Amino acid sequence: MTVDPSAVGTVLPATTMTIDAGRLRLFAKAIGETNPIFTDEQAARAAGHATLPVPPTYLFAIELENPDPFAWLADLGVDLRHVLHGEQRFTYHSTAHAGDVVTVSPRITDVYSKKGGALDFVVKESTLTRADGSLVAELQSVLVVRHPGAGK
Template sequence: MSINTAREGHTYPSVDYQVGSEAIREFAVAVKNQHPSHHQAEAAQALGHRDIIAPPSFAVVVSQKAEAEVVKDPEVGIDFSRVVHADERFTHHSPITAGDNLTAATTLERIRIMGAGAMVTTSTEIHTEDGTRRATVTSSLLVRADDEEEN
């Protein structure tokens, strides 16, 4: 494994994501979130939203699309078959809402070499096309050494 620490601080091109009502409903069902605001527009509107809102962890759907750019970057040197997800933290700024056209940009915040492995931390800023911040997702991946380097 040769993770390139010189890529720390690099921000990748943004990815776009259009939030659909069905995607929110399906995600809410998958995470067993039954709050009506995730399923019915009327319930969300009663809370002051224009349409149904996504459960808080829905931001991972968007962030993972953007974070994939780091993993695919040959200059970083991550072998995805050697990756273990270590941590994920969300900072919510405003609810993700059906109909949002989101943009997500990931920055490779830190690469910490640990023995033969490395901890790779990214930060993804998610916002609407008009610049309204929706969420910041901080994710850490443990990249294990390959078998030859472990021995």
């Protein structure tokens, strides 16, 4: 079943969370980040940060905090066994830090097909703001949905 292009414009549930210093350290370690500003409070302060800054790409993980972060895909009729994460893009406007309360607000901005309908692409754009409304970043992800047997 192909993804219905009428999904474009769908606003998905927002996620709000407080950025935890311990989770930032674990994430930095998991991605192999060796710069101490991401794991050591003193190093972060010496570099001009109030506390630990968010490591690169961490913002993508915030939406995964939802109890069922892929429910929106299932609502579109997508079989999760055939989904591939195709692309991720970040536009940073300010640095988030441990202790910041942030909200990610996603929406579907495009749906298109290639390979004679064998592949659907779902583009999701998200804005990430602090509790005071200031913009932290804009994220864009492209998910690829395979349709086995289609387009042959």
